[in-house]
Amino acid sequence: MSVVRERKRVGIVGGGAAGVTTAFHLAGNPDIEISLIDQTGTFGPGIPYATPDPEHRLNVAADRMGAVASDPGDFLDWLQESGRTVDGNDFVARGMFGEYLVDLLRRAEARAAESGQAIERVTAEATSVDLGHRGVDLTVEDPDGRRVLAFDHVVIATGPLPAGDPVEIPTDLRENGTYVRNAWEMGPESRSAGEGDTLIIGCGLTMIDSAISIAGGAEPGRVIAVSRTGMIPVSHRADYVTVDPPTLSPDGPVDLSTAVGLFTETVDRARAMGGDWRDAMDAMRPVTPEIWRRMPLADKRWFLRHLQRVWESHRFRMAPEVAARFAELERSGLIEVRAGQIAGIAPTGSGARVTIAGNGGARTIDACRIINCTGASGDVTSSAPPLIRGLIDSGLACPDPLRLGLDVSRDGRAIDRQGLESDRISLIGSIRRGAEWESIGITEIRAQAATIAERLTRTASFAPG
Secondary structure, eight states, X not given: OOEEEOOEEEEEEOOSHHHHHHHXXXXXXXXXXXXXXXXXXXXXXXXXXXXXXXXXBOSSOGGGOOSBTTBTTHHHHHHHHTTOOOOTTOOOBHHHHHHHHHHHHHHHHHHHHHTTOOEXXXXXXXXXXXXXXXXXXXXXXXXXXXXXXXXXXXXXXOOOOBOOOSSOOOHHHHHTTSEESOGGGOOGGGGSOOSSEEEEEXXXXXXXXXXXXXXXXXXXXXXXXXXXXXXXXXXXOSSOOOOOOOOOOSSSOXXXXXXXXXXXXXXXXXXXXXXXXXXXXXXXXXTHHHHHHHXXXXXXXXXXXXXXXXXXXXXSOBOXXXXXXXXXHHHTTSEEEEEOEEEXXXXXXXXXXXXEEETTEEEEEEEEEEEEOXXXXXXXXXXXXXXXXXXXXXXXXXXXXXXXXXOBOTTSEEEXXXXXXXXXXXXOGGGGHHHHSOOSSHHHHHHHHHHHHHHHHHTOOEEEO
């Protein structure tokens, strides 16, 4: 009896950082066929790393940004081999990382070709997933219509789910372009200043980039950024020290008090090495997913209610150069950050009149543009795109208990409505945020990609013929 190799067909939905990193870790295995499916067809950088603005920088040092699990310095090596004079501590332009991801996919395709494997690029929107008799049917839509692609396994790598509107927006402002629902959708041409102030809702890293582009552009305009707390990301130091992660108990719950104690102990170790809390926070990243999984649900909810914004402003930090530029524009009066809430928005002839309520009372401004920079969705059940919505409705996947994303096993398997781990659907990246909390950086994505790739490689099928 002969043995016939049946190639495992793997569809990866999402052609950005998570999808390309997964493809790279699967590349070179002749028993696996790969299809990389992306709605935009810009395989590699995705939206966050496609920016051409040199002032938009990574918020992680170059020597920690490699997308290869076995070689975290791969990005720095690539930069230096490309002729760029870069130090490992540098926070380089984000567009460079986009170029790196394009090259990473090229390298994956070259490895695949050497082994007789193929990586197919499919430009289409994936709209639904159904289980067939032997595999997964993925429905996609492109300008030519709708079709069904058959796979043995599908990896969902679609990136952050966009948040809905932070406040009620009049229809007129949507239709005339005054309101920008997603800052990532703004091209360079739409970042120029208009006649009047630009209002940005949200004060995270996306606001920082948008505000610098508008207030610091060739035709600078004034920016007012508003969030409930008014807290903006803090700055990185110019260098860092590497601290070992804290040691967790082998099993059992980890309550919030214990987690804070582990962090405090790590801060003490960082300071003894010449570092500070920043190095301790980075050292927590490898163990945060396990801490979060083992934390009581009540503690997680308390953290989200009381500490999330403090954590975010310290975890997602600005590159020192970006922090200095932002502070310069603040001092010049071109950027103003306020704590408050939007109390009302009304269309005017040239934009919108916006009322901002804060501790000092209400203030009204005339805005030529309103940009939503509130970040990722806080409820997957209310903002899921058709693909994710269909997975939930069919029971093939289910929201995590906090509804921040989808529930997932430690090795990346989607968990269905009955609580069973899927053999057909894997999840990577920000869709795992509710289950693991720390799940959006390249550090976590490369580890998740390697784990998923190892599992799919191990289970590649061989059938007698």
